[in-house]
Amino acid sequence: MVRHLASLALIGLDEQEVERLTGQLGAIVDAVATVSEVATPDVPATSHPIPLGTVTREDVPGATLTPEQALAGAPERDGDFFKVSSILGEEQ
């Protein structure tokens, strides 16, 4: 289970971490499951603390980053592009 969730979250884990997290997350999930004691069907859900309408702005250009600024922190670049390794593996 932990290994599957970690792969969904794109986090590599070693064997020790999987073992430790399995115990810890089990205890945490048991503790947080208490929310179901009071979360009855008649209670509406709240996603946001202060209700606000949809916020829009005038459709005019604002301040933007230059390509140089946007790329300044990139681990790897090729000209004005972010560079990554292959998207697909060999078997794909």
Place this chain on the structure above:
Amino acid sequence: MSGVGLTASASAMADALAAGEVTSVELTQAHLDRIAAVDGDVHAYLHVNAAALEAAAAADARRAAGDGVHPLTGVPIAIKDVLCTIDMPSTAGSKILEGWVPPYDATTVARVRAAGMVPLGKTNMDEFAMGSSTEYSAWGPTHNPWDLERIPGGSGGGSAAAVAAFEAPIALGSDTGGSIRQPGAVTGTVGVKPTYGGVSRYGAIALASSLDQVGPVTRTVLDAGLLHDVIGGHDPRDSTSIPDAWPSFAEAARAGTREGSVKGLRIGVVEEMSREEQGFQPGVLQRFRESLELLERQGAELVEVNAPHFRYAIAAYYLILPAEASSNLAKFDSVRFGMRVTPPGGGTVEEVMAATREAGFGPEVKRRVILGTYALSAGYYDAYYGSAQKVRTLIQRDFGSAFERCDVLATPSAPTTAFKIGEKVDDPLAMYLNDLTTIPANLAGVPGISLPSGLAPEDGLPVGIQFMAPARQDARLYTVGAALEQALVDAWGGPLLNRAPVLA
């Protein structure tokens, strides 16, 4: 440095600058010297600003020219590492952002600079603000100036410790579940979490977007009000920013020091957070009750209120926060910024991402991202995340009915005083209980303040009292906070921090 000492409040430093008794360059140099002397032991800072003296000279020039002078022009300030700074690394306490210098300033940082304040550096924090002790920082823990073997609270332990150790007069923090208020409590300092949307989150590296709020970390209530006035107000770059006009919080604090300021104020004491068997240390409760008695003697009225759903707050929080964090932290994918780790022999982009996040994230971040991934997954969503959102409604209703009977709510700021470094670091559930009293305000979006209420008799360590107000009524916190602070400082014969041990 003549004119004003390092232990003065930020407002006293501002007065000395205005009177020409000290320059910003002198004041800034004194703080840099203090950092050099004590930060080896405290470790409040991750980075010290190499250009601090230049900013100070500019502030002095601004005062000399009398041009656009703000009350805090020339006052140095420490900045939590979660806030983006264009001229300093911003790592949020994580290895995955080691050395990253953002291409823009957070709005709060930009406003502090526009007021002519002088950034001293970036302060330590739990990685991505996940923690209550600053022990989960990738760069090592911060130590509590009251006892270097103890935690300074978290996640903003660096900002609180910097202010408590006189390494900065004032600081910026962020509070998602108590990260400003709980460190304030355990270091004998003041911290405010504003109403959600009262202060811009633009450029604050997001932990949980529906809970995060930036706020002041200071030694006095007035200083917090002065800084809140600088950083607060509408920001079009944050779509959750409240467009209302706000009153001056410095004025609200000054009003609190006037005779009769709390006469008739109804203070709700939350029954569910007032007894030892609910997890509170005896000395914490003793100082809490004494503070309330002081306010009662000044004419405030104490009202017992119930908040029956507050006991579900931690459970709801540890579903909502990990869910939002797992989404927010997806951007640390080794493509646009931060660390990249390539597995031996190369690998696909997903394999590179997984290897990067394995090496770049610490244990608490991995725990919470995986927990959030679980809470959001198909088949579990309704039972966990959906239920947590319903609890959020119930907690808001508890606040709503409480505020029909009182003007502000009071609780201890934290259940205990500072614990020993290492004591809870391997027990996540024990660590989560530290935010028992602070989390409800984040879930409901209401403002909260923590200020010192004394030292616990059993261990001699600082204790904090928290006040909460309805959303948008932050001014009430400054008024009641300043009134109590004045009464306590009179009773103590000086600020609580005067009793902290001398460092270095």
